[in-house]
Amino acid sequence: MSQVSMTVNGKVRKATVDPRVLLVYFLRDQLRLTGTHIGCDTSQCGACTVMIDGRSAKSCTIFAVQADGSEITTIEGLATNGQLHPLQQGFWEEHGLQCGFCTPGMIMAAVTLLKDNPSPSEREIREGITGNFCRCTGYQHIVNAIQHAATKR
Amino acid sequence: MAVSPVLPKLVGERVKRREDPRLIQGRATYVDDIALVGMQYIAFKRSDVAHARIRSVDTRAAEAMDGVEAVFTGAQVAEFLAPMPIGTPFPSPEHRAVAVDTVRFSGEPVAVVVARDRFVARDAVDAIVVSYDPLPAVVDVELAMTGKPTVIHPAFPNNLAVPLVPAGTGVSADGKVDDSAIDEAFARADLVISQRMVNQRLAPTAMEPRGVVAHYEPGKGTMTIWSSTQNPHILRTFIAALTGLGENQVRAIAPEVGGGFGAKINIYGEEYVAAAVSKRLGIPVKWTEDRSEAFVATTHGRDILGYVDLAAKRDGTVVGLKLRLIADIGAYNMLLTAAIPTLTTMMANATYNIPAIRATVTEVFTNKTPTDAYRGAGRPEATYFVERAMDMLARELKMDPAELRRKNFIQPSQFPFATQTGAVYDSGDYEKALDRALKNAQWDRLKAERDKARAEGRLVGLGLSMYVEVCGLGPSAALPTGGWEHSQVTIERDGRISATTGASPHGQGNETTFAQMLADQFGVPFEHITILHGDTGVVKQGIGTFGSRSQAVGGTALHMAGSKVKAKMAKFAAALLEAHEDDVVFENGTISVKGSPASGKPFASVAAYAYRPVPLPEGLEPGLSDEAFFEPSNNTYPFGCHISMVEIDRKTGEPTLLKLVAVDDAGNLINPLIVEGQIHGGLAQGIGQAMIEEVVYNEDGQLVTGSFMDYAIPRAIDFPRFELDATVTPTPVNPLGAKGVGEAGTLGATPSVVSATVDALSGFGVKHIDMMLRPEKLWRIIQGGQS
Numbered sequence A: 001m002s003q004v005s006m007t008v009n010g011k012v013r014k015a016t017v018d019p020r021v022l023l024v025y026f027l028r029d030q031l032r033l034t035g036t037h038i039g040c041d042t043s044q045c046g047a048c049t050v051m052i053d054g055r056s057a058k059s060c061t062i063f064a065v066q067a068d069g070s071e072i073t074t075i076e077g078l079a080t081n082g083q084l085h086p087l088q089q090g091f092w093e094e095h096g097l098q099c100g101f102c103t104p105g106m107i108m109a110a111v112t113l114l115k116d117n118p119s120p121s122e123r124e125i126r127e128g129i130t131g132n133f134c135r136c137t138g139y140q141h142i143v144n145a146i147q148h149a150a151t152k153r
Numbered sequence B: 001m002a003v004s005p006v007l008p009k010l011v012g013e014r015v016k017r018r019e020d021p022r023l024i025q026g027r028a029t030y031v032d033d034i035a036l037v038g039m040q041y042i043a044f045k046r047s048d049v050a051h052a053r054i055r056s057v058d059t060r061a062a063e064a065m066d067g068v069e070a071v072f073t074g075a076q077v078a079e080f081l082a083p084m085p086i087g088t089p090f091p092s093p094e095h096r097a098v099a100v101d102t103v104r105f106s107g108e109p110v111a112v113v114v115a116r117d118r119f120v121a122r123d124a125v126d127a128i129v130v131s132y133d134p135l136p137a138v139v140d141v142e143l144a145m146t147g148k149p150t151v152i153h154p155a156f157p158n159n160l161a162v163p164l165v166p167a168g169t170g171v172s173a174d175g176k177v178d179d180s181a182i183d184e185a186f187a188r189a190d191l192v193i194s195q196r197m198v199n200q201r202l203a204p205t206a207m208e209p210r211g212v213v214a215h216y217e218p219g220k221g222t223m224t225i226w227s228s229t230q231n232p233h234i235l236r237t238f239i240a241a242l243t244g245l246g247e248n249q250v251r252a253i254a255p256e257v258g259g260g261f262g263a264k265i266n267i268y269g270e271e272y273v274a275a276a277v278s279k280r281l282g283i284p285v286k287w288t289e290d291r292s293e294a295f296v297a298t299t300h301g302r303d304i305l306g307y308v309d310l311a312a313k314r315d316g317t318v319v320g321l322k323l324r325l326i327a328d329i330g331a332y333n334m335l336l337t338a339a340i341p342t343l344t345t346m347m348a349n350a351t352y353n354i355p356a357i358r359a360t361v362t363e364v365f366t367n368k369t370p371t372d373a374y375r376g377a378g379r380p381e382a383t384y385f386v387e388r389a390m391d392m393l394a395r396e397l398k399m400d401p402a403e404l405r406r407k408n409f410i411q412p413s414q415f416p417f418a419t420q421t422g423a424v425y426d427s428g429d430y431e432k433a434l435d436r437a438l439k440n441a442q443w444d445r446l447k448a449e450r451d452k453a454r455a456e457g458r459l460v461g462l463g464l465s466m467y468v469e470v471c472g473l474g475p476s477a478a479l480p481t482g483g484w485e486h487s488q489v490t491i492e493r494d495g496r497i498s499a500t501t502g503a504s505p506h507g508q509g510n511e512t513t514f515a516q517m518l519a520d521q522f523g524v525p526f527e528h529i530t531i532l533h534g535d536t537g538v539v540k541q542g543i544g545t546f547g548s549r550s551q552a553v554g555g556t557a558l559h560m561a562g563s564k565v566k567a568k569m570a571k572f573a574a575a576l577l578e579a580h581e582d583d584v585v586f587e588n589g590t591i592s593v594k595g596s597p598a599s600g601k602p603f604a605s606v607a608a609y610a611y612r613p614v615p616l617p618e619g620l621e622p623g624l625s626d627e628a629f630f631e632p633s634n635n636t637y638p639f640g641c642h643i644s645m646v647e648i649d650r651k652t653g654e655p656t657l658l659k660l661v662a663v664d665d666a667g668n669l670i671n672p673l674i675v676e677g678q679i680h681g682g683l684a685q686g687i688g689q690a691m692i693e694e695v696v697y698n699e700d701g702q703l704v705t706g707s708f709m710d711y712a713i714p715r716a717i718d719f720p721r722f723e724l725d726a727t728v729t730p731t732p733v734n735p736l737g738a739k740g741v742g743e744a745g746t747l748g749a750t751p752s753v754v755s756a757t758v759d760a761l762s763g764f765g766v767k768h769i770d771m772m773l774r775p776e777k778l779w780r781i782i783q784g785g786q787s
């Protein structure tokens, strides 16, 4: 067992963790932050995407111990002072989700997408979310949602 | 009193979904998010061979591991769990949730571990040693039909699960077959298009894998089961039956469900095992499917081989159709497995007047994961076979594919239309949908663009497909569970409305659409309505959400229950207003006498009166709550037209979808925004089937496409912006006029994309290409090889 300490959604969390536990399981099972989802076991679907030290990352690709000392934001920590993040607002306005399972990861991936490219073209959005799968929406409303966030910010 | 604000009418409006705030903030609860005190984790040891006798299962090392609560072999599970039932009337071999002496597909469970956490459970699974005596495996469906090299279930010679079901012209209800009409039709044809077509096996792949939490409470003798299911009430029925409990002792909950696409209709072995193990050990247990496990353990879809013969006159008049179908259903019958291909024969009539049709289906066991419903379930297959054949006919006759369709359409005056294959189409105007699609796509301009591109040496093609599907399932005669839906509407004391629905959603947005309907029906704010679903402890009865039925059947039940309560509430209001109940109107949060809104009583005060009715109006009971079961008299038959444009890279064979125009007619729409989302999602899956999705087994029965590394589900980059439109032909089957839309996208897109690809490569002499449209396959055609 190892000791880890990380800042998650602004709170310092110290915990004892089995070294083989992936960050996503640590967030979900130990911290009970279940908004981050698990959609695959080959690091392809993006359902587990969170922000690690300010960049979007798939939390199934690293062990919790590797995130020791990091600053992490999950979907639960994205809204500020009860105000939805522009991407959350965009997904709501544009019907960017159906079952909602891919949505937290999709939103967390789009945060970095818009940070790097504040006014992306449709093509750039589609390329930017290639690492995130959605089986429900056919992606068109997700593209609209990200465009909505880009223009309304 | 103060004049209340005018409330907008919501039905037909693009209302934002009320489900979304919890989903976009990570506050929803899916099955794997549930944690109960004392809960342990289940994991399954699965067969890594496709067909073998089990010689031994050694669980000693697993049992000795720290944190392992229990290990059960298949033989041990069989002592406390009966074989799994199915939901169709076809004969079925015994199917144990955990194999006892023989495994019949790679991935079939052979032992169960219960342990402290998911990691220990997985370690223990790895410590179980199973030894097998291998048997030959069969994966080719036409080989399987010969009984070689193996017979999977001894009681089913030649692996024939269902030897032959005939449908169509000359087939009587008792199964007698008269060939004279179909033979005559083919005899008078000028030409016959004959083609073998593969509608390949697909993996449904909801983004949330399956999961279950079962909690048997020995003190109360009750079971609560949470499952990622499309139909908690059906789950309750089956779990009760197999655990020896009454339905009144089982509570089934579908919490937030992360997509289903038909694959979460089936009641699975893992659900039975979790319930039975929880009951046996007296502790709550959880099982969560891994994605690679899902590829072998969750039912697959499609996998129908079709021999298609389409007979026509030179002028394009279709005179006859023969469809000989062979369905590869995998190793076992699941809940609806055997019924799915019969929907294909049922829909063989498509949108055309075809004087004689013969459709037959044979269902065959192979050493693969069983099939069951996958979005569209039998209807995309029918559409694909017929529409591809129509396209081949148009090409043979050098006719415009749109004009060939137009020439053969069932006309609006012919509805209700009894097909040759046993369906009665409720309503339709196929030419209108075709014309709208041609106009939106600018068909003639597209053809000119294609020709210009070709002149420049590019490989560009156009494809068009009509479709009609059977939705709003269905009358009770058509479903073993019954085909009704249930709803209860309650006006609470404070005037808020609670309504339950048995149509348990998994992304369809029923909380929003149903609240829109009640808001209009009662003239109250949308925010004052709560829609409850997915919990048999709260929703008294229900069937579930599949077959595009939640609006057409569930929505109608809601509307009926609402009407009953409204009629009673009108009586209370009439007493208060000293008016006749027929003269009261519900609008803008008040109930008033027609023509004098200022005299009205607030909706909430009428509700309060109903719960403290002093004096109680003559003949009324207190309270405002009523329920309805809606039994539809028929299915509904939505239709549409999908047009696509594809370009093939001459150097690599890679196809790109340049354009997709869809016109869908689902009757009246409650929320066009949600409808568009449903169609987009269906299109993505329909295009996915045409272009990139295919379940592949090797000859030993090993799944080659067993993870997202090998099975391609579409990504955002794979699609152009879809261009949608709708025509509206209401159904007479229900008072809403709504037909259902969940599956529409998977119907027309698939053949239209394949036809566009064949068109693009027509210069190479190719007439048909089987899905998926693998670049290698297309490259070989371009290189002059065979498809």
Ligand code: FES
Residues within 6 Å of the ligand: A037, A038, A039, A040, A041, A042, A043, A044, A045, A046, A047, A048, A049, A058, A059, A060, A061
């Ligand atoms: S769960 Fe991390 S990418 Fe799929």
Ligand code: FES
Residues within 6 Å of the ligand: A096, A097, A098, A099, A100, A101, A102, A103, A133, A134, A135, A136, A137, B207, B258, B259, B507
């Ligand atoms: S909304 Fe269901 S997977 Fe994206």
